[in-house]
Structures are given as C-alpha cells and as structure tokens.
Amino acid sequence: MKNKLLHIKNLSKTYHSKKTEVEAIKDINLDIYDKEFISIVGPSGCGKSTILSILSGLEEKSNGTFSFQKDVTIGYMLQNDSLFFWRNILDNCLIGLEVTGQLTEESKAYVISLLKTYGLGDFMEQYPSSLSGGMRQRVALIRTLALKPDILLLDEPMSALDYQSRLAISDDIYNIIKKEGKTAIMVTHDIAEAISMSDRIVVLSKRPSVVKKIYDIHLTNKSTPIHNRKCKEFSEYYDKIWRDLDVHL
Amino acid sequence: MSTYSLEHKKYIKKLRREKIIVTFFRFLIIVIFLVGWELLAQWKITNTFLSSSPSRVISTTIGLIRDGSLFHHIGITLYEVGISFMIATLIGILVASILWRMPILARILDPYLTILNSLPKVALGPLIIIWVGASMNSIIFMSLLISAFITIINIYNGFLATDQSYITLLRSFHATKWQIFKKVIFPSNYTTIINALKINISMNLIGVIMGELLVSKSGLGYLIMYGSQVFNIDLVITGVVILGIISYLMYFIVDKLEVFVANKRS
Numbered sequence: 001m002k003n004k005l006l007h008i009k010n011l012s013k014t015y016h017s018k019k020t021e022v023e024a025i026k027d028i029n030l031d032i033y034d035k036e037f038i039s040i041v042g043p044s045g046c047g048k049s050t051i052l053s054i055l056s057g058l059e060e061k062s063n064g065t066f067s068f069q070k071d072v073t074i075g076y077m078l079q080n081d082s083l084f085f086w087r088n089i090l091d092n093c094l095i096g097l098e099v100t101g102q103l104t105e106e107s108k109a110y111v112i113s114l115l116k117t118y119g120l121g122d123f124m125e126q127y128p129s130s131l132s133g134g135m136r137q138r139v140a141l142i143r144t145l146a147l148k149p150d151i152l153l154l155d156e157p158m159s160a161l162d163y164q165s166r167l168a169i170s171d172d173i174y175n176i177i178k179k180e181g182k183t184a185i186m187v188t189h190d191i192a193e194a195i196s197m198s199d200r201i202v203v204l205s206k207r208p209s210v211v212k213k214i215y216d217i218h219l220t221n222k223s224t225p226i227h228n229r230k231c232k233e234f235s236e237y238y239d240k241i242w243r244d245l246d247v248h249l
Numbered sequence: 250m251s252t253y254s255l256e257h258k259k260y261i262k263k264l265r266r267e268k269i270i271v272t273f274f275r276f277l278i279i280v281i282f283l284v285g286w287e288l289l290a291q292w293k294i295t296n297t298f299l300s301s302s303p304s305r306v307i308s309t310t311i312g313l314i315r316d317g318s319l320f321h322h323i324g325i326t327l328y329e330v331g332i333s334f335m336i337a338t339l340i341g342i343l344v345a346s347i348l349w350r351m352p353i354l355a356r357i358l359d360p361y362l363t364i365l366n367s368l369p370k371v372a373l374g375p376l377i378i379i380w381v382g383a384s385m386n387s388i389i390f391m392s393l394l395i396s397a398f399i400t401i402i403n404i405y406n407g408f409l410a411t412d413q414s415y416i417t418l419l420r421s422f423h424a425t426k427w428q429i430f431k432k433v434i435f436p437s438n439y440t441t442i443i444n445a446l447k448i449n450i451s452m453n454l455i456g457v458i459m460g461e462l463l464v465s466k467s468g469l470g471y472l473i474m475y476g477s478q479v480f481n482i483d484l485v486i487t488g489v490v491i492l493g494i495i496s497y498l499m500y501f502i503v504d505k506l507e508v509f510v511a512n513k514r515s
Binding site: 056057058076078079080082084085086087095096098099100147 | 412414415417418419420421422423424428432433436437439
C-alpha cells in the first residue's frame with residue numbers, strides 16, 4: 001500500500017469582487033502519495049495555481065477539506081524566482097529558515113551542502129544579478145528545500161525561462177527532487193513538460209475547474225525529462241491531453 | 250593600452266574631447282557672466298546701488314568673514330536644516346511604516362495628506378509665528394511642514410510598490426507582518442528612501458530660508474532680509490550667492506552618499 005501524504009476532498013474556491021463572483025475551482029478530489037510527481041494541467045486562467053495557494057496557506061478555501069498526514073510539511077516554489085537583489089545567494093537560501101526561526105549552524109550547513117551538491121558552491125557569496133535564469137531557479141529550489149519540506153508545490157517554476165533553459169532546468173529540478181526523495185505537485189501549462197516529468201497528470205476543465213481526467217504516465221525506458229520526451233508513448237499522451245484541454249481560439 | 254584597437258582609441262579620444270568641451274563651456278559661462286557683470290558696473294551702465302557687482306560681493310564677503318558673522322549665519326542655517334532634516338526623515342519613515350502596516354488608516358488619511366502636501370506652506374507662516382513664537386522653533390517647524398509630507402508620501406509609495414512576489418514568498422513561510430517589513434519592505438526600498446532624502450534636504454533648505462525670511466535674528470535668510478530692509482543690495486546678493494554655493498554643496502554631498510551606499514550594496 002502506498003503512503004498517502006495528502007487527501008483533498010471537494011475543495012472549492014470562489015473569488016469575490018465588487019461586481020461579480022467567480023468560481024475558480026469546484027469539488028476537487030485528489031490523493032497524493034509519497035515520492036510521487038504530480039502535474040496539474042488545465043486551460044489558462046482555470047485556477048490551477050489556486051489549488052497550490054490554498055494548500056500552502058496563502059489563500060483561504062471556500063469549501064471542502066484537505067488533510068496532510070501527520071507531520072507532513074510543504075514548501076512552495078513560486079513562478080518567478082523572487083530572489084532578493086540585496087542578499088547574496090547563501091543569504092537568499094537562508095531566508096525561510098530565518099523567518100521560521102530555524103536558522104542554526106546545523107541548518108545553515110545543510111543549505112551550504114545543498115548549494116555545493118547542486119553546483120552553486122562557487123556562487124554563494126555572489127548576488128542574484130550575476131546568475132543566469134536557470135541558476136536562479138535552482139537557487140529558488142534550494143531556498144525551498146532548506147526547510148526540508150516533504151511535499152513541494154511548484155507553480156509553473158520554469159515559465160519565466162527561455163525554451164532551452166527550460167528543458168535543461170526541468171532536468172535539473174527533476175533530478176534534485178528525486179535525489180532528495182521529495183513529493184512534488186507541479187502546476188504547468190506545458191503539456192510536454194508535464195508528461196516528461198510526472199508520474200500522474202491531473203487535467204482540469206475550464207472555470208469552474210473540476211478534475212476532468214487523471215492519467216497514470218507509463219513510459220518505456222523512463223529516465224530524465226529530456227530523454228522521456230523521446231519515449232514512444234509520449235505523443236499518445238500528448239494528443240489525449242491536448243484533446244482534453246479542448247482549446248478553441 | 251596597446252592591446253586596444255584603433256577604433257577603440259578613437260572612441261576614447263572622442264569621449265575625452267567631449268568632456269573637455271563640456272568643462273570649457275561651463276567655465277566660459279560663469280566667466281562671461283562675472284566679467285560682464287563687473288564691466289557693466291565699472292562702466293556705470295548699471296547702477297551698483299541696485300545690482301551690485303562681483304567685486305562688491307567679494308568685498309562684502311570678506312567684510313562678513315572679518316567680523317565673524319558669515320560663518321555664524323551659515324552655521325545657524327545649516328543647523329536648522331540639519332535638525333529639520335533629521336526630524337523630517339524620522340517622521341517620514343515612521344509614518345510611512347505605520348500607513349503601510351494599517352492600510353485602512355492610509356485610506357482614511359489619504360485626502361488629508363494630499364491637501365496638506367499641496368497646500369503652499371508659506372501661507373501658514375503668520376500662523377506658525379503666532380503659535381510657535383518668533384524663534385528658531387518656528388523656522389524648524391516651517392521646514393518640517395514643507396518636507397515631512399512629501400517624505401511620507403514618497404516613502405509610503407515606495408513601500409506600496411514593493412515587488413509583490415517578494416511578499417508572497419515570505420507569506421509562504423508564514424512570516425509575520427513585522428518580518429515582512431523588516432526582511433523585504435525596508436531593505437528593498439533603500440533606493441526609494443535615499444531618493445526621498447535627496448528631495449527632503451532641498452525642501453528643508455527652502456523651508457528654513459522661508460522661515461528665516463519671515464522671522465529670525467540670524468541665518469542666511471535673515472542676512473538677505475536684513476540687507477533688503479536697510480537697502481544694502483551688496484549684502485542681499487552676497488547672501489544669495491552664498492546660499493547657492495551651500496545648496497550645491499549639499500546636493501553634491503547627498504549625491505556622493507547615494508553612490509557610496511549603492512556601491513556598498515552590490
């Protein structure tokens with residue numbers, strides 16, 4: 001039996017403005033298991049990110065429940081890296097520990113070891129402006145990992161990058177997450193990215209978003225995201241999900 | 250140097266030539282102005298009783314230095330500027346922080362801040378003299394009125410314009426409002442604050458001189474006012490020239506400070 005970390009039941013969210021109210025998501029049901037990589041795809045503006053915002057506590061839910069297994073912690077990785085330009089790379093990675101009062105010699109040493117492991121050891125004293133977009137994104141991931149979360153919430157983590165950096169950094173991020181043994185929920189609008197990285201893909205409908213379909217991704221010779229794009233099942237999944245998204249321009 | 254290409258050398262040469270031209274014409278303007286002013290006075294085309302002359306300004310300055318009053322007046326004015334600058338800065342940062350912390354309060358006070366900021370404060374001069382008294386306090390108060398509101402508004406707007414994703418990031422770590430202020434709002438707004446202070450210092454000088462013109466027994470504003478009352482144009486113009494030099498120096502210092510802070514942070 002797989003170890004269930006998160007149980008989401010009938011989760012709904014309605015946004016209110018002066019003139020209207022918009023139902024963003026409706027009756028979302030989803031279970032997340034240990035060490036899974038799940039992607040959520042859906043038409044743009046469908047409320048994919050809303051789910052992550054609610055799970056991370058940034059936004060209130062309107063209805064439904066979600067429950068984490070005991071002692072499960074989450075880390076949120078935002079769409080842009082949001083590195084503080086006035087802090088060097090190491091200090092940027094320590095911000096979460098500072099804010100949560102967990103900054104000790106030990107936790108600092110852990111962050112430094114992460115930076116060194118993932119090729120940023122020489123950049124710890126540098127400022128974000130001197131790093132490439134891909135490296136900045138890696139720093140953002142390490143900043144999230146610093147708090148040792150069990151589940152990572154990734155909100156379109158690569159969307160601000162150019163295509164080639166995207167491919168490279170998705171390999172990077174995937175490898176780091178697998179190596180650190182984390183569970184991940186990633187929101188993306190990129191179908192190919194989702195197939196290449198995920199164990200399961202949740203397809204959402206247009207607003208109000210409901211779960212339209214969930215795919216278990218089985219690829220022959222599955223390895224890293226870039227290689228996974230060459231698997232023979234890749235295009236089949238792509239076609240199916242594309243049709244599910246039902247895009248009309 | 251020999252490693253540079255011919256084209257690069259040409260480019261450097263062009264930059265140097267431009268710099269020489271700029272410096273040359275800067276000096277030329279002031280020299281023509283001073284010499285012309287002096288000659289017009291010497292040839293009695295202008296009346297030195299009304300428009301003075303550079304040599305008379307210099308001899309007046311020397312006279313003021315000899316009797317020790319020049320540095321006394323400069324000192325008083327700078328002291329008043331310094332005091333009101335510090336208080337205005339403190340008030341500006343403090344009130345802007347409070348407004349940021351309490352958005353509802355900011356909304357309530359918004360129209361009042363706008364009115365107080367756009368009101369020509371010199372109109373309050375007579376009231377200030379009656380309420381605060383004909384003393385240095387009036388001058389500092391006047392200077393504060395002129396600079397404090399614009400400082401508050403500039404710094405507060407800077408706080409509001411902070412990159413929202415920085416705040417979201419800290420909120421994802423469940424940061425308190427105070428932590429968000431300390432770790433994001435304040436450090437990301439150093440430049441805004443320095444810029445506000447830059448405006449602030451010239452506002453303070455304006456306020457102090459205005460106050461001194463209205464009520465004072467010393468300071469450069471007093472010197473100018475006294476000169477006009479006894480119809481000593483030499484004294485008036487000397488006061489204005491010294492004031493010009495001082496305001497340029499003050500701007501220069503703040504500007505250097507800004508560069509210094511910027512360098513330290515990158």
